[in-house]
Amino acid sequence: MKFNNALKLAIALLVFLTILAGYSFISPYDYTSVNLQALLQKPSLAHLLGTDELGRDILTRLSYAVRTSLFVGSFVMAFSVLVGCVIGSFSAYMGGKVDLLVMRITDIFLAFPGILLAIAFSALVGNGFTSVIIALCLFSWVGFALMSRAQVLEIKNKPFIESAQMAGVGKLKIIFRHFLPNIATIIIVESCFVFSGAIIAEAGLSFLGIGIQAPHASLGIMLKQGMAYMLVSPHLILVPGLTLLTIVLMINLFSDKLTDIVAKH
Amino acid sequence: MLDFIIKRVLLMIPTLFFVASVSFFLIHITPGDPVDLIAGQKATAEQKDEIRKSLNLDKPITEQYQIFLTRLAHADFGESLYSTNEDGSKKKVSKMIAERMPNTAILAIVAILISLFFSIPMAIFAAANKGKTIDKSILSFCILGVSIPSFVLAPILILTFCLQFQLLPVGGNDSAISIILPAVSLAIGLIAVTTRLLRGSILDNVAKPYVKTAQAKGCSRTRVLFVHVLKNAFMPMITIIFLQIGALITGTIFTENIFSWPGIGTLLIDSINRRDYMTAQGCILLIAFIYVLATFLADIVSAYINPQINLKKK
Numbered sequence: 001m002k003f004n005n006a007l008k009l010a011i012a013l014l015v016f017l018t019i020l021a022g023y024s025f026i027s028p029y030d031y032t033s034v035n036l037q038a039l040l041q042k043p044s045l046a047h048l049l050g051t052d053e054l055g056r057d058i059l060t061r062l063s064y065a066v067r068t069s070l071f072v073g074s075f076v077m078a079f080s081v082l083v084g085c086v087i088g089s090f091s092a093y094m095g096g097k098v099d100l101l102v103m104r105i106t107d108i109f110l111a112f113p114g115i116l117l118a119i120a121f122s123a124l125v126g127n128g129f130t131s132v133i134i135a136l137c138l139f140s141w142v143g144f145a146l147m148s149r150a151q152v153l154e155i156k157n158k159p160f161i162e163s164a165q166m167a168g169v170g171k172l173k174i175i176f177r178h179f180l181p182n183i184a185t186i187i188i189v190e191s192c193f194v195f196s197g198a199i200i201a202e203a204g205l206s207f208l209g210i211g212i213q214a215p216h217a218s219l220g221i222m223l224k225q226g227m228a229y230m231l232v233s234p235h236l237i238l239v240p241g242l243t244l245l246t247i248v249l250m251i252n253l254f255s256d257k258l259t260d261i262v263a264k265h
Numbered sequence: 266m267l268d269f270i271i272k273r274v275l276l277m278i279p280t281l282f283f284v285a286s287v288s289f290f291l292i293h294i295t296p297g298d299p300v301d302l303i304a305g306q307k308a309t310a311e312q313k314d315e316i317r318k319s320l321n322l323d324k325p326i327t328e329q330y331q332i333f334l335t336r337l338a339h340a341d342f343g344e345s346l347y348s349t350n351e352d353g354s355k356k357k358v359s360k361m362i363a364e365r366m367p368n369t370a371i372l373a374i375v376a377i378l379i380s381l382f383f384s385i386p387m388a389i390f391a392a393a394n395k396g397k398t399i400d401k402s403i404l405s406f407c408i409l410g411v412s413i414p415s416f417v418l419a420p421i422l423i424l425t426f427c428l429q430f431q432l433l434p435v436g437g438n439d440s441a442i443s444i445i446l447p448a449v450s451l452a453i454g455l456i457a458v459t460t461r462l463l464r465g466s467i468l469d470n471v472a473k474p475y476v477k478t479a480q481a482k483g484c485s486r487t488r489v490l491f492v493h494v495l496k497n498a499f500m501p502m503i504t505i506i507f508l509q510i511g512a513l514i515t516g517t518i519f520t521e522n523i524f525s526w527p528g529i530g531t532l533l534i535d536s537i538n539r540r541d542y543m544t545a546q547g548c549i550l551l552i553a554f555i556y557v558l559a560t561f562l563a564d565i566v567s568a569y570i571n572p573q574i575n576l577k578k579k
Contacts, residue, residue, distance in 0.1 A: 111280040123537040124291040241417040249412040
């Protein structure tokens with residue numbers, strides 16, 4: 001029953017995102033093409049969500065912005081899962097001084113607010129697409145490292161690992177074949193956090209003007225530019241704002257449901 | 266207890282050292298001349314030389330690092346590249362921060378007060394009606410509150426209260442009511458987190474034997490909840506509030522910029538946009554220090570409240 005709900009949510013989210021992101025491929029408009037004859041139009045048949053202050057089609061821009069969000073979210077998530085789990089499992093598996101060192105490093109990262117590190121990175125190193133992704137990857141792996149370490153410590157001495165060791169299976173192979181599959185669910189929950197966190201952080205950085213730069217489309221840029229025209233065209237902020245909220249909300253609900261399932265087991 | 270505090274202080278030092286070093290080295294790891302990066306493409310050769318001198322970038326990197334750390338130990342963040350005093354001399358970053366800091370502190374404190382004012386009754390109400398519609402709607406609000414980013418919530422608040430109903434000023438810090446919207450938009454996330462936590466904590470406590478004892482002795486339901494349960498349920502909240510100070514301080518970066526609230530957050534983003542490298546670095550360091558300090562205090566408080574768990578763990 002519960003699992004069905006989680007599955008339904010995941011499918012709904014996927015459909016929502018696919019339709020939104022897919023629109024950019026069939027849209028008759030270009031997301032950067034300026035049309036000064038059609039400024040700040042209300043939603044109509046020609047422009048389903050209206051136009052912005054430069055006459056650009058909002059739905060097309062939204063679609064590109066969602067693509068940006070999805071790319072940033074997926075990349076940061078994939079990187080963090082891979083790096084975090086490998087570091088965490090490795091640290092727990094080796095134990096001793098290696099483990100102690102890794103834990104000190106993660107302590108330091110945990111004590112530092114991630115978004116501030118991203119702001120510092122964008123501010124001091126430079127902004128743009130690549131910087132945003134690097135900045136977000138810098139701290140997102142820590143949760144996975146801690147989690148996989150804790151899980152590995154728990155199952156490290158279970159009989160099936162011991163028998164694999166006795167059968168002469170190599171250390172790396174044990175990590176990939178035996179440890180990682182055992183911690184899958186909890187990793188998925190954390191992945192959801194990192195995914196939505198990265199999407200929010202990218203939008204936030206772009207909103208502050210130190211993330212992805214115009215004329216590229218990002219939910220943050222759309223919100224920032226929309227704020228200047230709030231009085232005449234409130235849909236300029238409502239469209240990207242509610243889209244971002246819907247994505248984050250659905251991911252959070254999904255991970256909530258998943259956490260319940262994990263807790264029950 | 267003292268042992269634990271000393272240990273935590275010793276753990277805090279490498280963290281602060283790391284934070285400081287990162288902010289120092291970030292500018293040096295980028296390819297090319299850091300002066301070009303700071304000054305921008307339009308700067309003249311003289312401007313570049315001036316920046317190079319004022320940031321000590323003409324000295325070897327080990328010496329720069331040494332100067333940087335020595336200054337930091339004296340709470341000296343250097344001089345702003347562009348802001349000047351009335352007599353034309355360069356303004357100290359620490360002075361600029363000191364001017365803005367009270368505003369950020371007020372905003373954060375008001376946000377915490379607002380969140381306590383709403384979350385405590387909401388949590389009690391939800392816990393008392395566990396499983397009923399009211400409980401479910403409060404929990405739904407919590408998920409919404411956790412999910413909504415401040416830079417989505419704030420424009421919606423402005424749209425509703427400033428433009429639609431024209432009740433509150435859009436931004437700035439001109440009158441006492443200016444603080445309402447920024448503080449509320451900062452508090453929503455906090456309300457969601459604390460309500461959920463306090464509700465869970467109350468329900469945990471209700472299941473404990475001491476509640477049965479009190480009930481058996483003839484204590485009324487209200488008295489059990491307010492006198493016995495709430496006192497115990499509130500304990501973990503104190504730690505969370507300290508932890509949330511860190512989150513609040515980073516949250517102010519967004520909120521202050523949306524509402525043009527003259528605090529550290531606006532100073533940080535303004536100086537990033539003006540390429541005032543020294544001021545930006547000072548703000549980042551300060552926010553990071555506050556965050557680390559808040560986490561440290563949260564640890565100490567939770568150890569004080571529940572010595573068993575924490576002292577054993579370390």
